[in-house]
Amino acid sequence: MSDTSSVSGWDSHRDDTSDSSVFTSMTMSFLQELPSYRSLIRRRTTILGRDKTGGTLLKPASSENRVSSEAGRSEKEHLGSQSIRKYALNISEKRRLREIQEAQVKYLSEWDQWKQYSTKSWKRFIEEAKELASHLELWKNDIRSIEGKFGTGIQSYFSFLRFLVILNLVIFIIIFLFILLPIILTKYKITDSTFLIVPSNEVDMRCKVYPMNSTGLIYFYTYMIDLLSGTGFLEWTSLFYGHYTVDGVKFKNFTYDLPLAYLLSTVAYLALSLLWIVKRSVEGFKQNLVRSEEQYQSYCNKIFAGWDFCITDESTAKLKHSSILYELKTDLVEERIRQKVAQRTPEETLRIYSLRMLLNAIVITVLAACFYAIYEATIFSQEHMKKEINKMVFGENLLILYLPSIVITLANFITPIIFSKIIRYEDYSPAFEIRLTLLRCVFMRLATICALVFTLGSKITFCDNEDCRVCGYNHKLYPCWENQFGQEMYKLTIFDLIINLAVTLFVEFPRKLLVTHCSSWKLIRYWGQQEFGIPDNVLGIVYAQTICWIGSFFSPLLPAIATVKFIIIFYVKEISLMYTCRPSTRPFRASNSNFFFLLVLLIGLTLAFIPLGISMTHIPSSKACGPFTNYNISWDVVPKTVSTFPSALQTLIHSITSEAFAVPFFIVICLIMFYFIALAGAHKRVVIQLREQLAMESRDKHYLIRKLTAAQEEMRNRPS
Amino acid sequence: MGSSTSHLSKELLTEYQELTFLTKQEILLAHKRFSDLLPQESRNMEDSLRVRVSTEQILTLPELKANPFRERICRVFSTAPERDSLSFEDFLDLFSVFSDAATPEIKSHYAFRIFDFDDDGTLNKEDLKQLVNCLTGEGQDTQLSTTEMKQLIENILEESDIDRDGTINLSEFQHVISRSPDFTSSFKIVL
Numbered sequence: 058m059s060d061t062s063s064v065s066g067w068d069s070h071r072d073d074t075s076d077s078s079v080f081t082s083m084t085m086s087f088l089q090e091l092p093s094y095r096s097l098i099r100r101r102t103t104i105l106g107r108d109k110t111g112g113t114l115l116k117p118a119s120s121e122n123r124v125s126s127e128a129g130r131s132e133k134e135h136l137g138s139q140s141i142r143k144y145a146l147n148i149s150e151k152r153r154l155r156e157i158q159e160a161q162v163k164y165l166s167e168w169d170q171w172k173q174y175s176t177k178s179w180k181r182f183i184e185e186a187k188e189l190a191s192h193l194e195l196w197k198n199d200i201r202s203i204e205g206k207f208g209t210g211i212q213s214y215f216s217f218l219r220f221l222v223i224l225n226l227v228i229f230i231i232i233f234l235f236i237l238l239p240i241i242l243t244k245y246k247i248t249d250s251t252f253l254i255v256p257s258n259e260v261d262m263r264c265k266v267y268p269m270n271s272t273g274l275i276y277f278y279t280y281m282i283d284l285l286s287g288t289g290f291l292e293w294t295s296l297f298y299g300h301y302t303v304d305g306v307k308f309k310n311f312t313y314d315l316p317l318a319y320l321l322s323t324v325a326y327l328a329l330s331l332l333w334i335v336k337r338s339v340e341g342f343k344q345n346l347v348r349s350e351e352q353y354q355s356y357c358n359k360i361f362a363g364w365d366f367c368i369t370d371e372s373t374a375k376l377k378h379s380s381i382l383y384e385l386k387t388d389l390v391e392e393r394i395r396q397k398v399a400q401r402t403p404e405e406t407l408r409i410y411s412l413r414m415l416l417n418a419i420v421i422t423v424l425a426a427c428f429y430a431i432y433e434a435t436i437f438s439q440e441h442m443k444k445e446i447n448k449m450v451f452g453e454n455l456l457i458l459y460l461p462s463i464v465i466t467l468a469n470f471i472t473p474i475i476f477s478k479i480i481r482y483e484d485y486s487p488a489f490e491i492r493l494t495l496l497r498c499v500f501m502r503l504a505t506i507c508a509l510v511f512t513l514g515s516k517i518t519f520c521d522n523e524d525c526r527v528c529g530y531n532h533k534l535y536p537c538w539e540n541q542f543g544q545e546m547y548k549l550t551i552f553d554l555i556i557n558l559a560v561t562l563f564v565e566f567p568r569k570l571l572v573t574h575c576s577s578w579k580l581i582r583y584w585g586q587q588e589f590g591i592p593d594n595v596l597g598i599v600y601a602q603t604i605c606w607i608g609s610f611f612s613p614l615l616p617a618i619a620t621v622k623f624i625i626i627f628y629v630k631e632i633s634l635m636y637t638c639r640p641s642t643r644p645f646r647a648s649n650s651n652f653f654f655l656l657v658l659l660i661g662l663t664l665a666f667i668p669l670g671i672s673m674t675h676i677p678s679s680k681a682c683g684p685f686t687n688y689n690i691s692w693d694v695v696p697k698t699v700s701t702f703p704s705a706l707q708t709l710i711h712s713i714t715s716e717a718f719a720v721p722f723f724i725v726i727c728l729i730m731f732y733f734i735a736l737a738g739a740h741k742r743v744v745i746q747l748r749e750q751l752a753m754e755s756r757d758k759h760y761l762i763r764k765l766t767a768a769q770e771e772m773r774n775r776p777s
Numbered sequence: 778m779g780s781s782t783s784h785l786s787k788e789l790l791t792e793y794q795e796l797t798f799l800t801k802q803e804i805l806l807a808h809k810r811f812s813d814l815l816p817q818e819s820r821n822m823e824d825s826l827r828v829r830v831s832t833e834q835i836l837t838l839p840e841l842k843a844n845p846f847r848e849r850i851c852r853v854f855s856t857a858p859e860r861d862s863l864s865f866e867d868f869l870d871l872f873s874v875f876s877d878a879a880t881p882e883i884k885s886h887y888a889f890r891i892f893d894f895d896d897d898g899t900l901n902k903e904d905l906k907q908l909v910n911c912l913t914g915e916g917q918d919t920q921l922s923t924t925e926m927k928q929l930i931e932n933i934l935e936e937s938d939i940d941r942d943g944t945i946n947l948s949e950f951q952h953v954i955s956r957s958p959d960f961t962s963s964f965k966i967v968l
Binding site: 209 | 792793794795796797798800801802839840842843844845846854856866867869870873875879880882883886887888892905908909912913914915919921925928929932933936937939940941942950953954957958959960962963964965966967
């Protein structure tokens with residue numbers, strides 16, 4: 058390795074893009090004298106991060122710096138309250154720098170000294186707090202060992218799972234504090250409060266009939282069915298909406314309005330989820346907010362940020378090497394294909410586009426078929442549930458109850474296979490293929506829940522004779538329809554957990570055993586060891602979280618069940634990963650994943666808003682159970698409460714929610730958005746201009762140096 | 778563990794906390810790991826701060842063993858004249874730059890120095906070629922062919938060489954890193 062002070066960077070065989078001259082030593086010495094090069098050498102050892110406060114501290118402390126006397130002239134600029142760590146020096150140089158800083162402090166005014174001191178102590182306090190907080194981080198060691206062995210892609214999945222556990226826990230705490238706590242306090246007589254039940258006269262008595270099933274001697278299998286499907290004895294517990302049939306809790310000094318609390322806590326935890334997810338996704342975008350797809354595929358990203366420095370395992374490192382090689386080779390091939398595509402003839406383009414339209418139509422047909430299957434299954438299941446189910450056999454019983462869940466799981470299992478087969482014929486670039494398949498699977502998974510909810514909703518509000526006019530919903534079949542919703546979501550959650558456990562136990566572990574012991578069979582070797590498929594697993598937990606969000610309104614304990622479920626899944630997946638999986642051969646980048654996970658989660662949350670919104674504002678609440686028996690729809694609680702406010706506040710609220718306010722507000726927001734888009738476009742144009750200018754300046758510089766060198770040569774060779 | 782001579786004094790700890798991005802726990806852990814690499818007689822307090830450990834021994838650490846850039850890392854962080862040994866403070870510097878809390882500017886500055894195989898202040902085509910070979914593996918069959926390498930290097934230079942002089946200098950490198958989404962999460966070593 059050459060010494061640092063000599064410039065040997067000019068490869069004499071290099072193919073210069075602008076010209077092919079060979080640089081002589083004269084040129085090199087010119088280049089060494091340029092001010093820009095000088096400052097670069099100085100900055101190599103004393104460089105500062107891009108900070109707003111100070112300039113560059115030029116103190117040639119290292120031994121590498123014997124270039125010129127200019128470097129010796131240390132310009133001691135004003136040192137702001139800079140953090141020393143941000144300097145790229147080694148520790149002894151930083152120490153010297155700190156001594157200089159402290160010496161300089163004496164020359165500052167009292168106010169500046171105090172300011173520096175206080176910022177330093179504040180920073181130290183923040184660091185101590187962060188250090189303490191990091192001890193509380195859940196599963197820190199597990200995730201760190203996963204990262205070392207499998208890389209950052211898989212580690213981001215487990216961090217995402219941890220985030221969901223904490224989110225569900227917080228949602229449950231909100232529900233507990235505002236809904237469960239007053240009821241528990243009253244029920245177990247901890248405080249001196251009573252339930253307040255307001256009888257209403259306007260409601261037809263027929264709507265209030267809620268037949269209780271006989272709770273005589275319960276056979277064991279009925280008990281099991283009830284546990285797994287939320288019917289029977291579970292229906293009356295605080296697990297479901299029907300339990301909260303009170304209109305308020307009367308404490309000593311005030312009356313706690315339970316219906317209002319129920320509705321507002323739902324809105325609160327949905328808003329909290331939205332804000333938290335958006336905050337997390339913005340954190341990943343600290344450097345630039347708008348990312349184009351090309352930046353993930355860019356060669357610089359793959360080369361400069363390609364190696365995971367936290368890999369500690371030799372075999373993982375080997376796999377990483379081969380995956381990087383594979384990725385680079387495919388990218389180079391893809392680029393050559395892209396150049397070929399650009400030269401496609403019009404007939405070929407027409408053929409490709411018509412083929413794509415046909416395949417998209419097939420995709421839509423597949424989706425429609427799945428939705429129809431779910432619709433039929435739900436209707437069948439609901440109808441048979443109302444019959445005498447105790448007379449049926451145990452297995453058949455459970456099958457009918459779980460029919461929608463089974464159909465959804467089958468659809469979620471089959472459709473990704475179909476989609477990945479179809480997309481091969483559509484002739485997209487490999488990266489786009491992956492994204493499109495993922496998008497289709499996401500849509501599929503989340504839309505199936507919507508199909509289920511829609512089917513239930515249509516059944517509840519459908520009645521072929523006069524039944525609906527009395528109460529607004531089908532009160533004969535569904536006296537307490539929120540309970541039905543809650544039960545379906547509960548069943549989906551439990552079934553999902555069972556399927557996860559079953560697949561791990563009965564598919565992954567035997568597969569690993571087969572591969573290790575019977576590896577002589579070609580078929581087994583072809584099937585190979587399990588790879589941890591990140592997109593599928595992420596879709597699975599987003600699906601579970603969407604169900605939790607939809608179901609929490611109808612079943613307040615569902616977030617607690619979801620928390621426990623995610624904790625179980627964390628350990629199951631971790632064990633399965635450690636013992637049965639090998640690291641993936643296809644790279645899945647960490648940054649890519651964080652954005653992707655949160656985007657899919659956001660889609661799930663938006664999809665969860667729809668059924669909740671419709672059931673809160675359109676479907677009349679059941680009059681036989683629940684906190685909203687005295688209101689037409691659940692949302693009516695809010696206008697009723699607002700009407701009890703003082704009149705000034707009332708007029709204010711009415712004006713904010715009226716159209717006269719909303720439309721101008723919307724127009725103003727649109728204008729602000731257009732302004733920012735225009736600004737971004739202008740900045741882009743300026744950047745392009747500056748880049749061209751830079752390239753031109755560099756060519757000018759080389760041209761001038763060549764001319765100067767040639768002139769000097771001529772001078773020297775001229776006979777004197 | 779537990780011998781009284783291997784505990785850093787409180788002032789030294791606070792000083793290191795100020796000068797690096799490491800937390801107290803990490804500094805103590807680094808000190809312990811460094812002392813384990815020293816010969817038995819130098820494991821007391823003053824010697825552990827003074828004595829240098831040769832690069833071969835540092836490379837036996839599990840965090841660095843599997844890393845294709847391990848020799849460059851040791852060379853860059855070493856303050857010895859021959860660049861072949863690390864003192865405890867160099868060791869701390871190493872883990873400070875690679876820690877979670879380090880700023881992206883520091884990381885990109887040191888990444889540039891690590892990738893600069895011939896130590897001349899710029900990344901030219903030879904540096905890039907060596908970099909790619911490090912990434913794809915050590916063997917003969919794991920390297921790209923000459924045409925592929927040429928195509929790749931041209932693509933890299935096209936994306937990052939703003940002034941079109943055939944090399945990447947520090948500012949161009951930092952610019953391209955600032956737009957690279959994976960860099961901060963991958964340029965990390967945890968003890």
